[in-house]
Amino acid sequence: MTTKQWIGIEEAAKKYQVSSRRINTWCKKQEITCSEIDHYLMLDEDSLLRCIERHTQLSLTEKELEKRKERLIKESEEEIFLLQSMKELTPVMRQIIKELAGMIQNDNRRRMFLFISLEGSFKEYCKQSCQNTYNMQDEYQRLIREIKNRTGILKTYKDEMIHLKAALRLYEMYYGKDCLYTMNTENQMTKEEKEAIALLNTPIENLGFEVRASRVLCEEGIQTLRDLLELTYKYGWNRLTKIRDLGSTTQNRIMKRLQELNILDDTDEDVSYLYKYLDK
CATH class of the missing domain: 1.10.150.20 (5' to 3' exonuclease, C-terminal subdomain)
Incomplete structure (x- = not known):
């Protein structure tokens, strides 16, 4: 899965010779993926480049167009792999399911989602948890529809991840990349943990x-x-x-x-x- 590269609005304006005002307009029109950290706008550099390219109306030759197709297909390989691997429920998909479950606030819904998605046995869950089969089936299907429609918990998860990555990039700009990795995992464990x-x-x-x-x-x-x-x-x-x-x-x-x-x-x-x- 392609990692987003974040860039500050002033840095982007200087680097690509585009006014900050125009970039702001593109962000308001949602043409660029962005996140505001302490009133400072951080931009996804890839989406900025695509936006600039659209607005400058670059004329591509057939050869250049073919190269672009190959590049986009290559960038999508990991996403395609994830979709194909859902049937086998690979370790990657298991981790994604667990992270999605972490966004479900209701304990009963979270337990249901984890067990049925990871264990693959709906009847066994209803039997073990002493729950009504019809009600559980309806609840699980409703939860899956929320995820498939990219609303609710999945949208929250996506927005939080975008905000976090932009915040880390802004921190790097101010304090340097090395400051993020000065503590090892053992030291990061709090007294409460x-x-x-x-x-x-x-x-x-x-x-x-x-x-x-x-x-x-x-x-x-x-x-x-x-x-x-x-x-x-x-x-x-x-x-x-x-x-x-x-x-x-x-x-x-x-x-x-x-x-x-x-x-x-x-x-x-x-x-x-x-x-x-x-x-x-």
Whole structure:
């Protein structure tokens, strides 16, 4: 996928001998991809070049036109590869699905989207999450339509990525490229992240559950808090009632204990701030 090259409006005006006023007009007409950072306009250089070319009405020979076709086809190869690889659900597509899921604010919709898209089993999700098949099918199809129509979460994702890349380019212009890479991944981990990861790795028997509940969970292969939250993140908390010898009463006691530990939200018992750290 082609990476956008961002350029400031003043730099672009000087480089391509075009007035800032004219560039502003093109941006207002949405002829150029742009993003405003602290009242300073950043432009996608490729779209600027195409716009200049259109307005100067360059006359292309047949040979030049053929070269341009080849270049555009080459630039589109990666996009075509992504579309073709959707059937096989390659690692690249899995990552895209996870990033799209991160834009879904509703926990139930996010769990549904991740499980069905990655596991490919709609009936299994409805069975595991104790949900109505008809309602889930309708909800999933509505969510897919939003993505296909490039509205809602996909539009938000696209806009945020454009804004972020433009902001990074502006930062480079002011402070230099090397300043962006002075810290390694380990140092970038905040104190909150380290504490969250340590809590996720806590053994089940150390969380203060009833002895019977801890034993049943461990026998089911749920050895740590991470294992428990990964299960409930995928299927919801009702999944615990599917475990042998663990009924709704025990499930409620487990959830109440997690609320006492501030692991589950008091106002929304299905939500945990630790969900976002499960991939760490």
